Amino acid sequence: MAAFPVPAGASHRAAGTARSGGASRAVTRTISDDPLGGTVRRTVLPSGLRVLTEAIPAMRSVSFGIWVAVGSRDETGPQAGAAHFLEHLLFKGTNKRSALDISSGIEAVGGETNAFTTKEYTCYYARVLDEDLPLAIDVMCDLVADSVLDPADVETERGVILEEIAMHDDEPGDEVHDLFARAVYGDHPLGRLISGTEETVTPMTRRQIQGFYRRRYTAPQIVIAAAGNLDHAAVVKLVRQALRGTPLDTDPASPAPHRSSTPAVRTKPATTLVEPKETEQAHVILGCPGIDRLDDRRFALGVLNNVLGGGMSSRLFQEIREQRGLAYSVYSYASQYADSGLFAVYAGCAPGKVDEVLELTRAELARVAADGLTEAEVARGKGMSKGSFVLGLEDTGSRMSRLAKGELLYGDLMPVDELLSRVDAVTVADVNALAAELLGRPMSLAVVGPFGRDDFSTR
Numbered sequence: 001m002a003a004f005p006v007p008a009g010a011s012h013r014a015a016g017t018a019r020s021g022g023a024s025r026a027v028t029r030t031i032s033d034d035p036l037g038g039t040v041r042r043t044v045l046p047s048g049l050r051v052l053t054e055a056i057p058a059m060r061s062v063s064f065g066i067w068v069a070v071g072s073r074d075e076t077g078p079q080a081g082a083a084h085f086l087e088h089l090l091f092k093g094t095n096k097r098s099a100l101d102i103s104s105g106i107e108a109v110g111g112e113t114n115a116f117t118t119k120e121y122t123c124y125y126a127r128v129l130d131e132d133l134p135l136a137i138d139v140m141c142d143l144v145a146d147s148v149l150d151p152a153d154v155e156t157e158r159g160v161i162l163e164e165i166a167m168h169d170d171e172p173g174d175e176v177h178d179l180f181a182r183a184v185y186g187d188h189p190l191g192r193l194i195s196g197t198e199e200t201v202t203p204m205t206r207r208q209i210q211g212f213y214r215r216r217y218t219a220p221q222i223v224i225a226a227a228g229n230l231d232h233a234a235v236v237k238l239v240r241q242a243l244r245g246t247p248l249d250t251d252p253a254s255p256a257p258h259r260s261s262t263p264a265v266r267t268k269p270a271t272t273l274v275e276p277k278e279t280e281q282a283h284v285i286l287g288c289p290g291i292d293r294l295d296d297r298r299f300a301l302g303v304l305n306n307v308l309g310g311g312m313s314s315r316l317f318q319e320i321r322e323q324r325g326l327a328y329s330v331y332s333y334a335s336q337y338a339d340s341g342l343f344a345v346y347a348g349c350a351p352g353k354v355d356e357v358l359e360l361t362r363a364e365l366a367r368v369a370a371d372g373l374t375e376a377e378v379a380r381g382k383g384m385s386k387g388s389f390v391l392g393l394e395d396t397g398s399r400m401s402r403l404a405k406g407e408l409l410y411g412d413l414m415p416v417d418e419l420l421s422r423v424d425a426v427t428v429a430d431v432n433a434l435a436a437e438l439l440g441r442p443m444s445l446a447v448v449g450p451f452g453r454d455d456f457s458t459r
Helices: 082-089 099-107 130-145 151-169 172-185 206-216 232-243 298-309 315-322 351-371 375-391 396-410 416-424 428-438
Strands: 027-033 039-044 050-055 061-068 112-117 122-129 222-228 272-276 282-289 327-336 341-349 444-449
Touching: 027 232, 039 232, 050 232, 050 396, 061 130, 061 396, 082 112, 082 122, 082 151, 082 206, 099 112, 099 130, 122 130, 122 396, 130 222, 130 232, 151 172, 151 206, 172 272, 172 282, 172 341, 172 444, 222 396, 282 351, 298 315, 298 327, 298 341, 298 351, 298 375, 298 416, 298 428, 315 327, 315 351, 327 351, 341 351, 351 428, 351 444, 375 416, 375 428
Parallel strands: 050 222, 272 444
Antiparallel strands: 027 039, 039 050, 061 122, 061 222, 112 122, 282 341, 282 444, 327 341
């Protein structure tokens, strides 16, 4: 779904319902009654916290998530890794529950909980049977709103996170993506590791993490989303009960606006970064700055990405793997942020085949930039986009994520039919104009493998 988010400026709410305006009562609105989904409703609590639900009576489960508009890009240099560190710590205990109480309470009813941190937001979620939703709401709201951050737990999780960082360093296929982000963004927070580094995590104190927690985890920055067999009014009531008396039960406020797209992030000139590592396979990424998530051309970008390297029928897969057998894995991808983006091609191949893989990749990118895609290719790319989006809505977790991302990242939710229409409206000229601009940009290169740091200076 990431390739086809909600468009900027497309509002489906009546004027005046997007903000509580400091009122003392909650404001509720039905956003949509989608024939391809369920009824979506949105309530803004007086504190500025937002609750969105999608009622799907045919389901017997519910996915419940708490999304915070805080990620690794919101950290200062010395704080690098604080958002991820905090994500770990919130599961370690609250004033009402121990870490075991949190995990066993959900597992006892067959449910599951987890969390993840990105560069722009953090999510805590649970999936349970519909009858166990009250338990999930109480547990998840408790851990996000009222964690104690015990000093002993800070030290325990510090060790866990340092092991996670070390494990990441042992995965060159993951490491190369971080190296590429650094090649494009340099010292900007978008170029840093979400987990932080050993140098930043080791000295981080409980006081620093606690300060980050209370400054950043505020009601206006939080979106709660749920999808499945549920009643919206009941969910809102349970959320309010769970948050009563916690640090998120605050004075009236308006929801925080979504992250601004201006000013745009300044990227580095095209460069090459090599991380020497004795691996059996070389991992390479060739790419450039892309477009931000509010850019209307993102629908065309999704089509371009599908045709170029988005599947087994894509140009790069057919040329590099199927016809020449040079790599097991080769694909293109686009990442989009509020004020920037990336477009890149990844390949994993034998070290001796790197030059040929890079030559073929550069040639294909240049060919598409110069000649564009055919009408048949664009039609196929549009079909892939629509199919993957709709099939991705087959479970409650995906629907819950769609609600939260629409609200948190765009301030609105696009109906499924409208989104599919936006993809259908993409023309061959749209795709080829974007390809000419994007693929004609100077390319940065990131390499992890058995090479010297200067081995690619002339390649």
